[in-house]
Each structure stands twice: as C-alpha cells, then as structure tokens.
Amino acid sequence: MKIAIIGTGYVGLTTAVVLAYLNHEVAAVDKDTHKLKRLHEGKSPIHEPGIQTLLDEVGYTIRFTPSVAEVVPEAELILIAVGTPPKKNGEADTRHVEQAAREVAQVCHPNRHYTLVVKSTVPIGTNLRVAEVVDEVFATRGIQGNVSVASNPEFLQEGLALQGAFYPDRIVVGAHCDDAIDALRRLYQPLLEQTFDPPSTFPRPETYHLPPMMTTDPSSAEMLKYAANTFLALKISFINEIAGLCEKVGADVTEVARGIGLDTRIGHRFLQAGLGWGGSCYPKDTAALLGVAAQWEYAMPITEAARAVNFRQREVIVEKLRDAFKTCCGEKNAMQGKTVGILGLAFKPNTDDVRSAPALDIIRCLVAAGASVRAHDPIAMPNAEKDLQDLMALDRTTVDFQEDVYRLSHGADALVLVTEWDIYHRLELRRLAKQMRTPILIDGRNVYSPHEAREAGFHYVGVGR
Numbered sequence: 207m208k209i210a211i212i213g214t215g216y217v218g219l220t221t222a223v224v225l226a227y228l229n230h231e232v233a234a235v236d237k238d239t240h241k242l243k244r245l246h247e248g249k250s251p252i253h254e255p256g257i258q259t260l261l262d263e264v265g266y267t268i269r270f271t272p273s274v275a276e277v278v279p280e281a282e283l284i285l286i287a288v289g290t291p292p293k294k295n296g297e298a299d300t301r302h303v304e305q306a307a308r309e310v311a312q313v314c315h316p317n318r319h320y321t322l323v324v325k326s327t328v329p330i331g332t333n334l335r336v337a338e339v340v341d342e343v344f345a346t347r348g349i350q351g352n353v354s355v356a357s358n359p360e361f362l363q364e365g366l367a368l369q370g371a372f373y374p375d376r377i378v379v380g381a382h383c384d385d386a387i388d389a390l391r392r393l394y395q396p397l398l399e400q401t402f403d404p405p406s407t408f409p410r411p412e413t414y415h416l417p418p419m420m421t422t423d424p425s426s427a428e429m430l431k432y433a434a435n436t437f438l439a440l441k442i443s444f445i446n447e448i449a450g451l452c453e454k455v456g457a458d459v460t461e462v463a464r465g466i467g468l469d470t471r472i473g474h475r476f477l478q479a480g481l482g483w484g485g486s487c488y489p490k491d492t493a494a495l496l497g498v499a500a501q502w503e504y505a506m507p508i509t510e511a512a513r514a515v516n517f518r519q520r521e522v523i524v525e526k527l528r529d530a531f532k533t534c535c536g537e538k539n540a541m542q543g544k545t546v547g548i549l550g551l552a553f554k555p556n557t558d559d560v561r562s563a564p565a566l567d568i569i570r571c572l573v574a575a576g577a578s579v580r581a582h583d584p585i586a587m588p589n590a591e592k593d594l595q596d597l598m599a600l601d602r603t604t605v606d607f608q609e610d611v612y613r614l615s616h617g618a619d620a621l622v623l624v625t626e627w628d629i630y631h632r633l634e635l636r637r638l639a640k641q642m643r644t645p646i647l648i649d650g651r652n653v654y655s656p657h658e659a660r661e662a663g664f665h666y667v668g669v670g671r
C-alpha cells in the first residue's frame with residue numbers, strides 16, 4: 207500500500223521503518239530540516255535499539271520529505287504521528303494534529319478515497335474534530351472530498367519500540383466506516399498474520415501469539431489509550447506506595463511484588479518499586495486525562511493519587527540521601543558541600559530521552575541544597591545538559607558530566623542510582639566503595655541486593671526494603 211506518515215518522531219519513524227520492512231511504499235513528512243538532513247544521510251535522529259540497522263536495510267525505500275503536497279495526493283493511507291505536547295493546564299495540545307489534517311485535506315484529490323489515521327495520543331473527541339477540519343477545508347476548496355478518519359493509537363515503549371511494533375499485543379482501530387477498518391486491516395495484515403520474515407535483530411519470540419485487531423468507535427479508541435497508560439502508571443505508583451509502608455514495617459517490597467505478581471490476575475510486570483515513572487507519556491497522559499475529566503467536572507482521585515505518589519518518590523530519594531549523610535557524617539546541614547554522583551539521566555534505560563526524567567528533578571533539588579553534582583549516563587548526557595541549561599548558565603561546573611563511572615565516584619560522598627542501565631548492574635562495588643569519601647549508595651531502582659552492597663563496603667539504601 208502507498209502510505210504517507212506525517213511526523214518522524216519516535217512513533218512516526220518507528221512506524222515508517224516497520225511498514226517499509228513489511229513492503230509497503232512509505233513516504234514520511236517532517237518540517238524539521240535538521241531531522242530530514244540526518245534521515246537523508248541514512249542516519250536515525252532518535253536513539254532506539256535496532257532502528258539504525260533497519261534504516262540501513264530499508265531506509266532507502268522510504269521517501270523523506272518536508273512536503274505534504276508531494277506525497278499525500280498519491281497515498282491511500284495517511285498516518286498522523288505528530289506531537290501533542292502538554293499545555294500549561296496539562297491538557298494535550300492538538301494543534302499540530304489539526305494542522306496536519308488541514309494540510310492533508312488541502313492536497314487530497316477530489317475523486318480519490320483516503321483513510322486518514324490519527325496515531326498521535328489525543329484527547330477524546332479529537333478524531334471527530336479532525337473529520338470536521340477536513341470537511342471545513344473541502345468546503346473552502348468547494349469540493350466533495352472522500353476521506354475516512356480513523357483512530358489507531360500506538361503503544362510504543364521507548365527502548366523496545368521496534369520489538370513492540372513487529373510483535374504487538376494488539377492493534378486497536380477506532381472507526382465508524384468499514385472502508386477505514388478494511389484499509390487498516392490490509393496495512394497490518396503481515397503483523398496480524400505474522401507472514402513476514404523476522405529481521406535478524408528482532409527474531410519472533412517463541413511464545414508470541416497472533417495479535418488481535420480490535421475495532422471500536424473512535425472515542426473509545428482514544429479513551430482506551432489514555433486508560434492503558436494511566437493503568438500502568440498507577441500500577442507502578444501502587445507498588446511504590448506499598449514500598450513506603452514496607453520500609454516502616456520491615457518488609458521487603460521486592461518479595462511482596464514477587465508474591466502478588468504470581469496471581470495471574472495481577473501479573474509481574476510494572477511492579478518494580480523505585481523512583482517511579484517519567485518519560486513523555488505517563489506524566490503527560492495522566493495530566494491530559496485529568497484535563498478531560500476537569501472539562502466534564504468529573505473527579506478522578508485514583509489518577510490524581512498515582513501522580514502524587516509518583517512525584518513524591520523523587521523527594522523520598524533525596525530524603526534518603528539526607529538521612530544517609532546524617533547517619534554516616536552526623537552533620538546537621540547534611541547536603542551542603544557534599545559531592546553526589548548521579549548514575550543514569552535518561553527516564554529509563556536504552557533511550558536518550560530525558561523528558562520528565564527523575565534524575566533531572568533530583569539534580570535540581572541537590573544543587574538547591576548546596577551539593578555538588580557529578581552525573582553519568584551512557585547516552586543521555588547531551589540531552590540532560592540541554593535540559594539543565596538554566597543551571598549550567600549560572601555556573602558551568604554546577605553539574606560535572608563524567609564519561610566514566612569510576613572517575614565520577616572518586617572522592618564522592620554518595621552515589622544515587624537513578625536509571626537501571628545494564629552497565630550499572632555490573633559495577634565493581636568494592637572498587638567504587640574504596641575510592642569514595644563516604645561509600646553511600648542510594649539505589650533508586652533496587653538493582654543491588656542490600657547484602658551484596660553492604661558486603662562491598664557500602665552504606666546501602668534501596669526502596670521499600
């Protein structure tokens with residue numbers, strides 16, 4: 207099929223590469239000339255495991271262009287995958303989605319049928335609005351266009367985006383008309399039936415079952431995306447709330463999570479207590495859901511609590527550090543003049559994304575309390591530096607970014623493990639503890655066993671144990 211994708215962010219680019227791999231004829235539109243330049247050079251503008259290999263393999267078949275007019279008229283299916291950034295009040299801003307729909311409608315042939323698919327995460331009712339926008343443009347053009355609008359939410363997990371795209375749990379389509387559903391079924395046929403030869407970098411998991419394609423109305427599809435993300439967010443917040451109580455009563459949250467996860471109704475995943483969630487989705491989508499609820503004057507105390515618990519976790523970690531300094535150094539103003547090493551800046555491993563990353567809030571808090579900060583991340587340091595620009599503008603040395611964990615820990619007073627990157631699972635704890643001024647390890651992701659860390663000489667503090 208001939209596909210045009212508007213937007214080449216995480217969702218747009220992953221979708222483009224996967225659909226090209228599945229032998230569709232793909233064109234991808236983006237206004238960002240910097241991104242396009244990289245894509246024309248065959249380089250991925252985002253960090254995502256496996257994406258560069260696939261771009262090398264099929265990237266040359268994808269037409270990357272800044273022009274909607276160049277590719278949309280001949281396309282059968284147009285996917286909108288532009289950003290919906292949060293507005294000041296938390297609601298998702300759908301301006302770019304509407305603008306994309308407008309531009310599409312301006313160049314559609316009057317005599318052809320198109321399926322216009324919204325993949326971006328959008329507030330409930332946006333698909334209806336997109337259909338209105340298209341009709342408005344057709345009215346001004348004085349034509350009777352033929353566009354079916356459908357919702358097809360993505361469930362992309364950064365760091366696992368391609369794995370999830372080749373082997374989805376489900377495909378959701380929200381549409382009122384059969385021709386849109388039919389077009390999307392044809393688009394995803396190779397995934398639904400798993401008829402493609404798996405790429406060598408993403409072999410098909412042995413236990414993988416064919417994914418269902420669920421069809422529903424557009425509003426339910428939009429709602430379902432928010433509900434899925436909010437549910438996962440609150441699952442994590444729930445275990446973090448339990449973790450706090452575990453610390454009080456002397457229980458170990460990792461044991462509790464193991465035990466409750468054995469109940470198949472609950473399951474093991476997304477029960478890792480720690481610093482909580484960050485990233486571009488959960489913070490934004492839970493806020494957007496509350497924004498929708500507010501418009502309907504509907505209270506959502508569970509969603510509000512999930513957010514409150516999540517952001518409290520960042521303060522909890524700083525408190526743990528303060529307490530550890532008091533215990534180990536016995537000083538009143540425990541943070542002043544201390545050197546703290548932050549391990550991990552990305553909001554989770556395998557991505558360079560620092561949006562709403564706990565590490566950034568923790569760094570700001572430490573700097574405000576008078577500590578010196580050293581920071582390490584395998585790939586997210588440049589993005590973190592950009593985000594912390596205001597702090598760095600005051601003093602370039604406020605955060606000392608270090609390429610090597612062992613150099614970072616030399617003479618430091620404490621380490622805070624924020625992101626559970628693989629390399630942090632294999633640290634030589636004994637060596638680290640020896641070269642620090644005070645060997646304190648605040649393990650914000652429960653990567654190490656308390657026993658192992660203490661044996662190595664650390665004053666160890668995890669979460670909920």
Ligand code: UDX
Nearest residue numbers: 360361362363364476477478482483484485487553554
């Ligand atoms: C999420 C959803 O998983 C995806 O379906 C949706 O489309 C976009 O939002 P993503 O933000 O990439 O994807 O990350 P995810 O893997 O879900 O993790 C989100 C955050 O939760 C991370 O900060 C992670 O560290 C944290 N997390 C996850 C926990 O703290 N504990 C857990 O048990 C799992």
